[in-house]
Amino acid sequence: MANPVLELLIQYKAVEFGDFTLASGAKSTYYVDVKTAIMQPALLGEIAKEVAERYEFEVVAGVAVGGVPLAVAVSLASGKSCAIIRAAAKDHGKSEMVIGDVAGKRVLLIEDVTTSGGSSKYGVDELRKAGAIIDSVVSVVDRDGGAAALLAADGVALHPLVKANELLNH
Numbered sequence: 735m736a737n738p739v740l741e742l743l744i745q746y747k748a749v750e751f752g753d754f755t756l757a758s759g760a761k762s763t764y765y766v767d768v769k770t771a772i773m774q775p776a777l778l779g780e781i782a783k784e785v786a787e788r789y790e791f792e793v794v795a796g797v798a799v800g801g802v803p804l805a806v807a808v809s810l811a812s813g814k815s816c817a818i819i820r821a822a823a824k825d826h827g828k829s830e831m832v833i834g835d836v837a838g839k840r841v842l843l844i845e846d847v848t849t850s851g852g853s854s855k856y857g858v859d860e861l862r863k864a865g866a867i868i869d870s871v872v873s874v875v876d877r878d879g880g881a882a883a884l885l886a887a888d889g890v891a892l893h894p895l896v897k898a899n900e901l902l903n904h
């Protein structure tokens with residue numbers, strides 16, 4: 735079946751081959767650069783449309799940096815509000831880790847890429863600390879690196895729009 739997000743990731747050459755160290759510290763011979771690919775409005779808009787149509791939520795959230803444009807785009811496509819989870823605490827101004835009102839709200843977390851799931855778990859933990867209700871994470875590309883199991887242990891389902899194998903085997 736046609737998958738427009740997969741086709742656009744291929745069109746924008748989102749996969750690069752080389753020696754990469756991933757966020758988890760693992761080594762990889764390839765990297766999926768969703769962050770650069772979603773600078774193209776056709777891809778960002780398609781992702782936002784699909785997520786807005788398929789999932790039910792009151793607030794869409796993203797972890798900085800990669801999750802921010804995604805969450806904002808889904809917010810605009812769905813008319814639902816948005817939240818941002820800081821990547822790290824700051825010691826000036828307002829210091830809350832979650833920007834936006836999530837307390838008591840059903841929140842969907844969106845990630846650009848999931849590998850180990852460590853970044854998503856961090857986002858889920860911060861959202862829950864801020865009072866959010868969260869049981870789903872959408873990942874634009876899942877690399878099958880353990881994220882689904884890590885999140886499932888916390889009662890969270892991972893919903894990938896594309897699997898890395900589909901990109902590698904196209």
Ligand SMILES: O=P(O)(O)OC[C@H]1O[C@H](OP(=O)(O)OP(=O)(O)O)[C@H](O)[C@@H]1O
Pocket residue numbers: 756757758797798799800801821845846847848849850851852853854881
């Ligand atoms: O599932 P994981 O093993 O946690 O890896 C995936 C995460 O790694 C990347 O973020 P990175 O840490 O490079 O941060 P960035 O979004 O600020 O570039 C990517 O955006 C995911 O958030």
Ligand SMILES: O=C(O)c1cc(=O)[nH]c(=O)[nH]1
Pocket residue numbers: 755756757758764765766767768769846847848849850877
């Ligand atoms: O695991 C990661 O850090 C990672 C892998 C990948 O392919 N792309 C990305 O942005 N992050």
